[in-house]
């Protein structure tokens with residue numbers, strides 16, 4: 021059966037064979053334990069790529085894949101990892117060549133494409149939701165803030181670092197930039213802002229009426245609305261999906277209220293936001309779907 025291979029590198033590596041926008045068989049992962057964090061930190065790129073090849077061989081798919089897609093964090097352009105703050109060992113590496121050479125030893129002339137991990141999440145959600153014929157954007161709310169776009173398009177798309185405030189005191193973004201969306205919404209940034217409260221406590225205290233937390237929860241929603249409104253003004257209206265562990269804090273009604281204040285031009289009104297589960301499987305499917313659509 022014709023199939024593509026999807027590969028995602030985030031906290032761990034997952035690989036899967038994909039056919040007809042669905043997984044064939046099961047995912048393979050390294051490490052198998054989900055509880056081990058930072059397990060890929062500092063492991064040389066060549067070793068991780070060999071680990072990926074081993075995992076793909078374990079899938080036991082007889083036929084050669086039509087294409088291979090790999091999603092990973094960082095700025096990835098033309099097959100080169102220009103920057104990857106969480107996987108520094110990949111910075112400057114021509115990932116497309118490295119992966120092509122590694123798979124060349126087991127498959128004949130594999131067609132390999134490299135994507136940002138947020139973009140493969142967008143492709144995966146588009147695939148499982150039957151949205152492959154339209155523009156889909158995805159916010160991933162976690163330690164940082166990911167922004168993915170489907171269809172995949174060349175560019176940087178670091179919308180998690182959108183400037184959403186001119187207040188020079190807003191400086192909690194992991195990149196060091198002032199006024200960034202991630203500096204307000206990111207899990208790490210929330211912990212830096214509230215040294216005495218965990219993010220769960222911030223949102224529960226807000227519900228209980230604590231004014232400092234109430235103000236912050238409004239700011240948190242307003243920041244996402246601002247970055248979403250900017251994306252609408254640049255790229256047009258359409259569907260926004262919100263996923264990631266901290267999507268549980270999101271009040272869609274409040275987000276829509278702020279969006280309504282920020283987007284006024286009538287041709288741009290056809291937008292909507294929805295919370296969806298993401299996860300490794302969806303991203304792995306997306307990596308394969310994006311690869312199957314890549315030309316060259």
Ligand SMILES: [Zn+2]
Nearest residue numbers: 181193195200
């Ligand atoms: Zn930033």
